[in-house]
Structure formats: structure tokens, C-alpha cells
Amino acid sequence: MGCIQSNPMVTNGNHFKWSRGESITQTLTTANYNDTEIDISHFHVTEEILGLGGFGMVRLVSKLTGKDKGKEFALKSMSKDAVLKRSSGPSSIITELRALIMLSDCYFICRLHYAFQSSSHLYMVLELGIGGDMRYYLRATPQYRFSEKASKYLICQVLISLDYCHKSSILHRGK
Helix, strand or coil, X not given: CCEEECXXXXXXXXXXXXXXXXXXXXXXXXXXXXXXCCCHHHEEEEEEEEEECCCXXXXXXXXXXXXXXXXXXXXXXXXXHHHHHCCCHHHXXXXXXXXXXXXXXXXXXCCEEEEEECCCEEEEEECCCCCCCHHHHHHCCHHHCCCHHHHHHHHHHHHHHHHHHHXXXXXXXXX
């Protein structure tokens, strides 16, 4: 794959264009450089849905080729139509890609391995986090409350992640 483009809809080598006519020429590179162009055919996509989002879904995949053959990842697939329907859609995707690239060294932030596109979808191949999310564990606790020890541990993870974001000039805001 080599490069992740700041605007993932590539029209030629260095110029990127959304169907709305917006263009961006800045290129972002990842630490996971690979001379082979990556596409969906390099992955076995399972039926297991790990999550749903505003633009698409996240599925469990395993890599079929390369040095990481057999490794499992989370594949975030986003419909280009869904992205373009929202006025902030393209900029949201660009912002997410930039942030994931900049934050790839933080242990508590999901690592982006690959990003590519098909004619209808944008894809991000992310580090797989096994075990569920915080909401799942909270629902499994008595009275929907974590113990003080568990709360301290989780809060420390969040604070370390936020500190890393801030030191990387990324401001995180909740909804």
C-alpha cells in the first residue's frame, strides 16, 4: 500500500478528488510500508460483525497474503455514498485517518495497518481488540458499576490516551 492518502478517493497518483469536486493533494504515509498495493482480495472477510457506525460496519478479517498472513484484523468498511451524503463526511474520514496515523505509537489507541478503497467503499484495516467494549463489561457488572480498582485502571488508560493525543496536537472531544 505504501501511502494512505489524506483523501482516500484516488483519481491519479498525487491528486485526489471527491465526487463533489473538492481536492486535496497532501499525502500521509504509514509506518507499515508495503510495496504491494493492498485491496479487499488480500483479506478473508468473515460474516462476524464487530460493530456498526454512521458510515458502515466493522467486520473480522484475516490477512491472506504478505508477512502478516493469517493475522486477524478489524476491517472498517464505509460506503462512499454514505460518506458523501453528509456534508462533514469527507472531512471526518480525512481527520480520522490523520489521527490514526499520528497516534499509531500509543498502546491504548487502536493502530491503523492499511487503508484502501474499492469503487463503492473506503476501507480501514485496524488492530483487532478482542474482548468487547466498555459498555459490554459495564452491563455485565452488578448495578452497572465497576469496582473502584477497575475504575482506576480504566480511567488511567483514558488519561494516558488523552495525554498522548494532546502531546500529538490532537484535541479529543466527546459528543
